[in-house]
Amino acid sequence: MQSTTRNFKNNASEALVNDNLQEALGKLKVGFVERRAAAAEKLPEFDALRDQARDIKNHTLQNIDLYLERFEEKVTAQGGHVHWARNSHEACQTILEICQSVNAKMVTKGKSMVSEEIGLNAALEKTGLEVVETDLGEYIIQLRKEAPSHIIAPAVHVLKDEVEADFRDAHTDLDPDRQLEEPTQLVHEAREVLRQKYLDSDVGITGANFLVAETGTSIIVTNEGNGDLTQTLPKVHIVIASMEKIIPTLEDTSAVLRVLARSATGQEFTSYTTFSSGPRREEDPDGPDQYHVVILDNGRSAMLGTEFQDMLRCIRCGACMNHCPVYGAVGGHAYGWVYPGPMGSVLTPSFIGVEEAGHLPNASTFCGRCEEVCPMRIPLPKMMRHYRQKEFEGNMNAAPVRWAIKAYGFMATRPKLWHMITGVKAKFAYTLSGGKGRFHKLPLWMGEWTKHRDFPASQGSSFHSQWKKKGGATTLNELKKGAE
Amino acid sequence: MEKNMEARNQIFASIRRSKERGGVKSDPKAVEKRLAEHPSGLIPKRSQLEKAEQVNLFQKMAENVQASVVRLKSDREIPAAVSDYLAQKNLPARVKLSGDERLSNLPWSENASHISLLEGASGGDDLVSLAVSFAGIAETGTLVLHSGPKGPTTLNFLPETHMVVLRESDIVGAYEEAWARIRKQQADKGEEFLPRTVNMITGPSRTGDIEQTILLGAHGPHALHILMVADDA
Ligand code: SF4
Numbered sequence: 001m002q003s004t005t006r007n008f009k010n011n012a013s014e015a016l017v018n019d020n021l022q023e024a025l026g027k028l029k030v031g032f033v034e035r036r037a038a039a040a041e042k043l044p045e046f047d048a049l050r051d052q053a054r055d056i057k058n059h060t061l062q063n064i065d066l067y068l069e070r071f072e073e074k075v076t077a078q079g080g081h082v083h084w085a086r087n088s089h090e091a092c093q094t095i096l097e098i099c100q101s102v103n104a105k106m107v108t109k110g111k112s113m114v115s116e117e118i119g120l121n122a123a124l125e126k127t128g129l130e131v132v133e134t135d136l137g138e139y140i141i142q143l144r145k146e147a148p149s150h151i152i153a154p155a156v157h158v159l160k161d162e163v164e165a166d167f168r169d170a171h172t173d174l175d176p177d178r179q180l181e182e183p184t185q186l187v188h189e190a191r192e193v194l195r196q197k198y199l200d201s202d203v204g205i206t207g208a209n210f211l212v213a214e215t216g217t218s219i220i221v222t223n224e225g226n227g228d229l230t231q232t233l234p235k236v237h238i239v240i241a242s243m244e245k246i247i248p249t250l251e252d253t254s255a256v257l258r259v260l261a262r263s264a265t266g267q268e269f270t271s272y273t274t275f276s277s278g279p280r281r282e283e284d285p286d287g288p289d290q291y292h293v294v295i296l297d298n299g300r301s302a303m304l305g306t307e308f309q310d311m312l313r314c315i316r317c318g319a320c321m322n323h324c325p326v327y328g329a330v331g332g333h334a335y336g337w338v339y340p341g342p343m344g345s346v347l348t349p350s351f352i353g354v355e356e357a358g359h360l361p362n363a364s365t366f367c368g369r370c371e372e373v374c375p376m377r378i379p380l381p382k383m384m385r386h387y388r389q390k391e392f393e394g395n396m397n398a399a400p401v402r403w404a405i406k407a408y409g410f411m412a413t414r415p416k417l418w419h420m421i422t423g424v425k426a427k428f429a430y431t432l433s434g435g436k437g438r439f440h441k442l443p444l445w446m447g448e449w450t451k452h453r454d455f456p457a458s459q460g461s462s463f464h465s466q467w468k469k470k471g472g473a474t475t476l477n478e479l480k481k482g483a484e
Numbered sequence: 485m486e487k488n489m490e491a492r493n494q495i496f497a498s499i500r501r502s503k504e505r506g507g508v509k510s511d512p513k514a515v516e517k518r519l520a521e522h523p524s525g526l527i528p529k530r531s532q533l534e535k536a537e538q539v540n541l542f543q544k545m546a547e548n549v550q551a552s553v554v555r556l557k558s559d560r561e562i563p564a565a566v567s568d569y570l571a572q573k574n575l576p577a578r579v580k581l582s583g584d585e586r587l588s589n590l591p592w593s594e595n596a597s598h599i600s601l602l603e604g605a606s607g608g609d610d611l612v613s614l615a616v617s618f619a620g621i622a623e624t625g626t627l628v629l630h631s632g633p634k635g636p637t638t639l640n641f642l643p644e645t646h647m648v649v650l651r652e653s654d655i656v657g658a659y660e661e662a663w664a665r666i667r668k669q670q671a672d673k674g675e676e677f678l679p680r681t682v683n684m685i686t687g688p689s690r691t692g693d694i695e696q697t698i699l700l701g702a703h704g705p706h707a708l709h710i711l712m713v714a715d716d717a
Contacts, residue, residue: 065503077677084491136694137691155693198608216677223702226704228637228641250663251522255526269626271685272684274683276680277679285604285605287637309508
């Protein structure tokens, strides 16, 4: 996928004044955040299960080459095919060749973020193949020619009325006077339209939530059942998965599944968890004749053994973005590439380079909620800080930012000067806020900040001077004295 | 193929290079042991109950995710229960069976002679299907069905109404216990691999893709009706 990550700042400003988007984002909080909290509450072992999931994945990454080899062996033994792709181009090419080998005209797809990452739809469509997304959210954004704005709810930025308009535009063979205001009517219409596509398609492409080394099994987790129809009805089933989806055993998978749905949608378990091993067996009444797994690297192997290895534990649950104040304010498209929110701020620079995505690790308030809710206990803020550091070292920040940080550094190492200036500023600011303690509108360039949130005014004196007034130590000597 | 070997070799070389650079060492012994013994981890206490309570938990969890459950004393009650459900939901008296003898051999003509029965995979025009569940997982009210000569996968997804027979004796506590049963079944049959498809099904199909309102019946069944049978008679 083409990235617009360089434009993060502009993208974000536009997102903040997009009323439809803001309305849609408003629903995120109730939808995901509360449901996750309720699900975590209902399972006393939830936190222990998170520790366990982290440990399973750490062990897997430590031995990823061995487990991948076993997976390949098992898939092949069952009559399936494993293909390896170093980058997006190789992955698309491999999939295209499989489609061409069966003279495919139409391809149906289950939801797959990796397929977005490699730009698969465009690559297939270029050769004249019809590509149909079957996940309702993906279908909606395909009609709108947009990218997903969330990794598990790709159309979270679209309002119901917009879906209605899109369906009326796209389904022109249906009665123009039909009722389509109710969400159930929309779901029903999508179901009817897509039903025929499943039956007509030659190849079904899905992603994978896990690849099980022990049994050579790929797993998809869906609520709609679209992934299952996609992979069961056509002659050929292609799985596109990145290498870190590997997991040792069915028991390990069960353990990680316990934290996946709860973190993602707040469900105890997703409606359909499907385990596929090889092509249809001789006596099977249905299922695909061919089974292919395309395993993608695309920068992941280079993350092993670095400070970003932990990121490869990610199971794409979306909890970090659901709980992120920055994502909640600007939505997913502002991030400019496939993976938004905190996980995207770490993955995007890893995959497309820190030059292109240098802004993203800065798109954080470092509030730490992402790490708090991440089921795989990925230290997201720490990794964003690593990237900030890299970006700074790379001298890529705009001059004013560097200047401000240097000025801060100068003052912070000179306490007297610091106290004098901050003390004056604090008093001045409190008076300006009219004694209310909050600014609804800041002047000049600072106005950007208060357009979408209040800015707390300092409480009339700086922390240092209040601390001192309350008898707190302000120098190391005083501190030592206090301790005696 | 050659191109693929080149990509494969380079990917493995890159993994090993990165690991070496970062001081990440493989542990082949631990890997072999894990693959051979596939140990279970922490199992939530919730499902570790007496049998009767496990059955109740299964029902409660399944109903929580909008499946409907009816309890039957024996298989012989299945035809009447199917007939009742179809009437109650105003569904046509036509059911596609999975091919499992346990269903085909039931006394349909005694209690439900008006229902026309078909058998096998679905091509998309069946409104109602009836299958047998391999196991039920009490922890989350999850059914386990798998493909095979008598288990078409299409019956689990294409019909609007999915009816499933589940023996109480096939209800287990946790996912790991269901896997143990599948492993045993395959070993007993002399099968080296898992069935092609194992479906864990927890409630009917749903979507939250329109303004995060949960709606049932997205692409799979609108309704999941579970016929829970008490004994093996
Ligand atoms: S980083 Fe953690 S919270 Fe975010 S998507 Fe990945 S697993 Fe989920």
